[in-house]
Amino acid sequence: MRKKHLKIKKSDKVIVLAGKEVGKIGTVLKVDSEKGRVVVEKLNMIKRHSKPSAKTGQGGIVEKEGPLNISNVMIVCDKCTEPTRVGKRVLEDGSKVRICRKCGEPMDR
Ligand SMILES: [Zn+2]
Known part of the structure; x- marks a missing residue:
């Protein structure tokens, strides 16, 4: 049996322990318990190309938070x-x- 003991919840503050955002702190926007990932506000931003729309005829680049592995973040106490x-x-x-x-x-x- 796999343990699904998620201690991190939405709107928690977490610090990043590994990767390019190491040491940064952000607020959890989303927890994906199936994949063991979290999305943290303004961290691990990834660029996505959006398709050209019929209206403007051109695409663009949008920045979006990418998921972080839940084992690479640690909760930060408010107090x-x-x-x-x-x-x-x-x-x-x-x-x-x-x-x-x-x-x-x-x-x-
Ligand atoms: Zn504390």
Whole structure:
């Protein structure tokens, strides 16, 4: 059985650990749990050629965020602003929250 334990969620802040954007921080726009990829705002921009449209008769180049491998990013804590591992805490009502392993603060708003 493959573990699908995704700790990164949309609108989390992440830091890039590998590749050309290493060290940069951005906000997660999209998580693709099937492929294990995330799309991070303004990071890993790729150029795409758009087809010429019937109206203007010309194509163009659009820049778009490319997906990053989820193992190449690490979540950044809002509270202590450190890249951190994510822990879990079960609240009194039985619900689970993600917590920062560095400062112990909950990461879910
Ligand atoms: Zn923290």
